[in-house]
Amino acid sequence: xxxxxxxxxxxxxxxxxxxxxxxxxxxxxxxxxxxxxxxxxxxxxxxxxxxxxxxxxxxxxxxxxxxxxxxxxxxxxxxxxxxxxxxxxxxxxxxxxxxxxxxxxxxxxxxxxxxxxxxxxxxxxxxxxxxxxxxxxxxxxxxxxxxxxxxxxxxxxxxxxxxxxxxxxxxxxxxxxxxxxxxxxxxxxxxxxxxxxxxxxxxxxxxxxxxxxxxxxxxxxxxxxxxxxxxxxxxxxxxxxxxxxxxxxxxxxxxxxxxxxxxxxxxxxxxxxxxxxxxxxxxxxxxxxxxxxxxxxxxxxxxxxxxxxxxxxxxxxxxxxxxxxxxxxxxxxxxxxxxxxxxxxxxxxxxxxxxxxxxxxxxxxxxxxxxxxxxxxxxxxxxxxxxxxxxxxxxxxxxxxxxxxxxxxxxxxxxxxxxxxxxxxxxxxxxxxxxxxxxxxxxxxxxxxxxxxxxxxxxxxxxxxxxxxxxxxxxxxxxxxxxxxxxxxxxxxxxxxxxxxxxxxxxxxxxxxxxxxxxxxxxxxxxxxxxxxxxxxxxxxxxxxxxxxxxxxxxxxxxxxxxxxxxxxxxxxxxxxxxxxxxxxxxxxxxxxxxxxxxxxxxxxxxxxxxxxxxxxxxxxxxxxxxxxxxxxxxxxxxxxxxxxxxxxxxxxxxxxxxxxxxxxx
Numbered sequence: 001x002x003x004x005x006x007x008x009x010x011x012x013x014x015x016x017x018x019x020x021x022x023x024x025x026x027x028x029x030x031x032x033x034x035x036x037x038x039x040x041x042x043x044x045x046x047x048x049x050x051x052x053x054x055x056x057x058x059x060x061x062x063x064x065x066x067x068x069x070x071x072x073x074x075x076x077x078x079x080x081x082x083x084x085x086x087x088x089x090x091x092x093x094x095x096x097x098x099x100x101x102x103x104x105x106x107x108x109x110x111x112x113x114x115x116x117x118x119x120x121x122x123x124x125x126x127x128x129x130x131x132x133x134x135x136x137x138x139x140x141x142x143x144x145x146x147x148x149x150x151x152x153x154x155x156x157x158x159x160x161x162x163x164x165x166x167x168x169x170x171x172x173x174x175x176x177x178x179x180x181x182x183x184x185x186x187x188x189x190x191x192x193x194x195x196x197x198x199x200x201x202x203x204x205x206x207x208x209x210x211x212x213x214x215x216x217x218x219x220x221x222x223x224x225x226x227x228x229x230x231x232x233x234x235x236x237x238x239x240x241x242x243x244x245x246x247x248x249x250x251x252x253x254x255x256x257x258x259x260x261x262x263x264x265x266x267x268x269x270x271x272x273x274x275x276x277x278x279x280x281x282x283x284x285x286x287x288x289x290x291x292x293x294x295x296x297x298x299x300x301x302x303x304x305x306x307x308x309x310x311x312x313x314x315x316x317x318x319x320x321x322x323x324x325x326x327x328x329x330x331x332x333x334x335x336x337x338x339x340x341x342x343x344x345x346x347x348x349x350x351x352x353x354x355x356x357x358x359x360x361x362x363x364x365x366x367x368x369x370x371x372x373x374x375x376x377x378x379x380x381x382x383x384x385x386x387x388x389x390x391x392x393x394x395x396x397x398x399x400x401x402x403x404x405x406x407x408x409x410x411x412x413x414x415x416x417x418x419x420x421x422x423x424x425x426x427x428x429x430x431x432x433x434x435x436x437x438x439x440x441x442x443x444x445x446x447x448x449x450x451x452x453x454x455x456x457x458x459x460x461x462x463x464x465x466x467x468x469x470x471x472x473x474x475x476x477x478x479x480x481x482x483x484x485x486x487x488x489x490x491x492x493x494x495x496x497x498x499x500x501x502x503x504x505x506x507x508x509x510x511x512x513x514x515x516x517x518x519x520x521x522x523x524x525x526x527x528x529x530x531x532x533x534x535x536x537x538x539x540x541x542x543x544x545x546x547x548x549x550x551x552x553x554x555x556x557x558x559x560x561x562x563x564x565x566x567x568x569x570x571x572x573x574x575x576x577x578x579x580x581x582x583x584x585x586x587x588x589x590x591x592x593x594x595x596x597x598x599x600x601x602x603x604x605x606x607x608x609x610x611x612x613x614x615x616x617x618x619x620x621x622x623x624x625x626x627x628x629x630x631x632x633x634x635x636x637x638x639x640x641x642x643x644x645x646x647x648x649x650x651x652x653x654x655x656x657x658x659x660x661x662x663x664x665x666x
Contacts, residue, residue, distance in 0.1 A: 064414040064434025064448055065159025066486045066499050070152045072177065073544075077578045078588035079614030079629035081659065083138040083174065086152050089576060091550035092534050093154070094569060094594060095138070096640045098651055099227070099246055100275050100291060102139030106169040107156065107501060108530035108556035110567045111510065112600060113643025118454060118478075120160065120167040123174045124265060126299045129166055130321035131343035131371040131394065134457045136166070140248050143269035143295040145200060145218050147188060148254055150177040157501055158450025158482040161432035162365070164398045164420050168452050168480045168505065176265075178258060179204045179214035185666035188218075192629075192659030194246070195223030214256040223247050225654075227276050229284075231647045237284040242276035245287060249273075261304070267297040275325075279645045282327040288336055294322040310354045317347040326381075336381045341459070344373040359406035363416075368397040371423060374458045378465055387465045392458060394423035402432070410438040422455040426477050446486035454478045456509055460522040470514065470521040478524075480505045493540040502531040511644065520644075526560025544586075546578040567641045569594040569607075588614040599641040601649040608638035622664060629659040 068090050080086045084095045084102040096103040096110060104116050121128040121136035123144060128136050137143070153173045160167040188200040198220030205213045224246025232240040248271070255266040271293045278284040301315040325339040349367040356362060371394040378388035402416035414434035421427050430451040437445045456475040464471035482503035489496040507524040514521065532554030539547045552572040556565040573593040580586045590612040596604045611634050616627040632655055639650035 063155075063159065064416075064432065064436065064446065065155050065157065066446070066484075066488070066497060067159075068154040068156075072150050074546075074576075074578065074588075075146055075149060075152075076627070077586060077614065077616060078576065078590055078612070079616075079627055079631075079659070079661075080146055081629075082140065082146070083142045083144075083152070086146075086149075087138060087154070087172065088592065089574065089590065090154055091536050091574065092156065092532075092552045092554070092572070094572060096567060097139065097653060098279070098640075098642060098646065099277050100273055100279070101137070101141065104136070104138055105567065107503070108532055108554035108568050109169060109505075109528070109565065111643075112567050112641050113645055117166060117457060118168040120163050120165075120171045121174070122172065123267065123297065124176055124263075124299070125173065125301070125315065126265075126297055126317050127166075127319070127347070128295075128297075130319065130341075131345050131374045131458065132321070132323075132341040132376060133459045134166060135321075136172075137293065137295075140250060140273060141269075141271045141293040141295075143252060143267050143297065144174060144176060144254060145216065145252055147200065147202070148176050148216055150175045157484045157499075157503070158432060158448045159434075161430055161450030161452045161482075162400045162402070162416055162418055163452075164367075164400075164418060165396070165422060165453070165455055168454050168478065176254065176256065177214070179206075179212040179256060181206050181212060187664045187666060188661065189664075190220070190659060190661040192222075193657040194225045195221070196659065197221055211257065211259045213258075214254070216252075216254045218250070218252045220250045221248070224274060224276070227652065229277065229648055232278060232284045237278075240284075242278075242285050245274045245276035245285065245289070247274045261302050263299075263301045265297075265299045267295065269293075269295045277642075277646055277648065277651065280327055281329075281647075282337075283330055286328040288326055288328045291325040292323065294320075296320040309356070310352065312350070312352045314348070314350045317345075317349070319343075319345040319347070333383075338377075338379055338381050340375075340377040342373055342375040343371065346370045346372060361404045363400075363402045363404070365400040366398070368395075369423075370395050376459065376463055388463070390458075390462050390464075392462070394458075396423040396455075397421055412436040412438075418452070420453070422453075422477065424455050424461075424477070426453075426455060428453045428477065428479075442489055442491040444486075444488045446484075446488075448484045448486065449482070451479065451481045453480070454509075456522065460509060467517075468519060470519045472521050472523065475509060475522055476507050476524050478505055478507050478509055493542075495538045495540075496536070498533065498535045500531075500533040502529070504529045526558055528556060528558055528565060530554060530556030530565075544578070544580050546576070548574075548576040550574045564598060566598045566600055569597050571595040584617055584619045586616050586618075588612075588616070597641050599649045600644060603649055605639050605641060605650055608636055610634075610636055610638075624665075625663045627661045629661075631657045631659070 070086050087093045087104060088095050092107055094105045103114060104119055106119055115133045116136035117134045119136060154170060156170040160171040163171050184204040186202045190198040200218035202216040207213055224244055226244055227242045229240045251270045253268045257264045273291050275289045282289055298318040299315060301313060304312040306312055321343045323341045327337045329335045329337055347369045351365045354362040374392040374394060376388060376390045379386040398420040400418045402414060404414045406412050416432035418430045432450040435447045439445055455477045461473050461475050462471050463469055480503055484499055484501040486499045504527055506527045508528050509522055510525045511520050512523050534552045536550040555570060556568055557563060558565060575591040577589045593609045595607045598604050610632050612631045613633050614627060614629045618625045620626060635656040639652045642648045642651045
């Protein structure tokens with residue numbers, strides 16, 4: 001049986017950390033400025049900020065998209081515990097949880113069981129997607145603690161066309177905080193429902209006048225609840241009761257060093273999750289059923305200022321992802337099957353921005369990625385029988401150029417072109433167009449168009465087990481074309497916005513069963529179309545109080561069958577209220593409504609309304625702070641659609657849960 005934390009991996013990680021930190025200690029220059037990254041959401045509206053998910057600095061009103069930002073202050077106020085919680089609070093986004101992974105839905109599209117391959121997720125501009133599944137983890141497997149996040153940016157629709165593979169429906173960039181000057185230590189302890197416990201230690205240290213270091217390590221555990229599944233209601237399967245088989249364990253490490261214009265960063269995480277649902281036809285209520293996810297991300301980035309009118313940057317990255325799933329089966333003799341994947345990726349990226357005049361800017365971005373390892377395996381543990389051993393490598397590169405210019409007073413035009421050679425050998429070119437009109441000092445109108453493509457993953461092309469799954473090496477890339485109209489108003493603490501969108505995905509990739517032999521494979525299927533609109537209003541007061549309301553209507557359908565796509569709520573209403581009651585006490589109240597979602601078997605889940613309340617008390621004795629979160633306060637019973645990997649068509653979600661977090665500065 002293979003474990004993720006092997007001596008070889010420990011030695012390799014220790015060596016990488018030592019080389020990284022040791023080489024940095026030799027550098028000597030002033031620490032980089034962090035003014036823009038520390039700006040709050042009001043400042044981000046007015047100043048030139050990092051929107052477009054960390055790639056090209058632009059004012060939000062000039063960006064060819066409608067950017068959503070959730071700040072560290074909001075994460076603390078609402079008690080968000082995972083990235084999925086943050087994204088679920090944003091307009092137009094929703095999640096699905098199958099008791100193992102969280103999956104993201106955006107703008108009327110969320111295939112049950114898809115590994116978030118159609119939304120690009122970045123951490124400080126570094127891609128999270130692995131070479132095997134191209135997966136974007138947003139739940140317990142996400143490798144960064146929420147307390148280390150400075151803000152989360154979401155760039156939806158055609159604005160994401162600049163980012164290449166995976167960015168069909170949008171781009172999410174998670175910006176982590178930088179080390180602060182001086183010497184600061186902090187301990188964070190947490191406890192909650194279902195045996196949840198956790199601890200985190202964070203250190204900010206000025207190594208010299210010209211170098212700052214941030215180190216943070218955390219460990220969390222939960223025993224999990226007992227779940228009842230009527231689909232397994234028989235004496236042989238414990239009458240459908242999975243007893244205490246929903247546990248999770250996480251270890252996370254983040255190290256960031258700023259020296260002059262350099263930013264060097266290490267992110268490592270390990271996560272083990274028990275699987276209570278009996279997915280993949282495995283034995284039900286068996287404690288051996290679990291998955292393990294291991295991330296290692298290294299990056300080194302530097303900024304340059306070639307002239308007063310131009311800036312440039314380079315970034316080198318290394319990503320490693322290891323997965324293993326242990327699934328018990330009752331084939332004679334009783335067998336434990338190990339399903340595994342390993343991926344290693346090296347990347348080099350560079351950008352250049354030239355401000356020709358105050359009304360004319362040129363931008364360019366180039367990238368190259370080498371996937372040194374794309375391995376998939378499947379075997380019985382004892383007696384050992386191998387069913388899959390697929391090993392590959394891949395290369396891809398891309399180039400994006402954009403010309404932004406004002407052709408008349410209050411009129412701006414963005415013309416961009418993305419070119420890619422994908423790892424499959426396919427060559428693609430996609431435009432991004434934006435017409436922006438400053439109707440007045442408070443009102444902006446945008447008309448946007450973009451297209452993008454997603455190459456099939458190694459898992460979709462080459463995963464094959466005789467009698468169960470069939471490979472399809474001829475699978476073609478998906479392509480999306482999107483048009484969107486945007487309205488934005490900003491004045492005196494009031495921000496109103498609305499957008500209407502429509503898109504079409506051709507050569508859509510999906511799994512289907514061959515009626516001749518019942519094997520499953522991925523195929524290019526009939527196109528899908530979607531349309532909808534989103535409305536949002538936010539009112540901010542000087543004391544920090546905020547009220548945000550949003551409404552989303554969306555409808556998507558399969559052009560081949562004419563039926564609506566599954567797992568899509570037609571209506572979503574969200575309300576967030578952040579209130580400062582006293583200088584020491586604030587609260588975050590969140591209400592989320594979703595209409596019903598259709599399931600794969602032709603049924604539906606029914607609508608639901610959730611209420612989450614979080615209280616935060618600051619400036620306690622010793623400088624400590626305390627927060628108490630009650631999620632699903634009204635204990636609403638609701639379910640979300642399951643994928644074809646499950647016997648269940650719907651999976652019941654968590655009821656009321658309580659969590660307490662204490663922070664102590666040392």
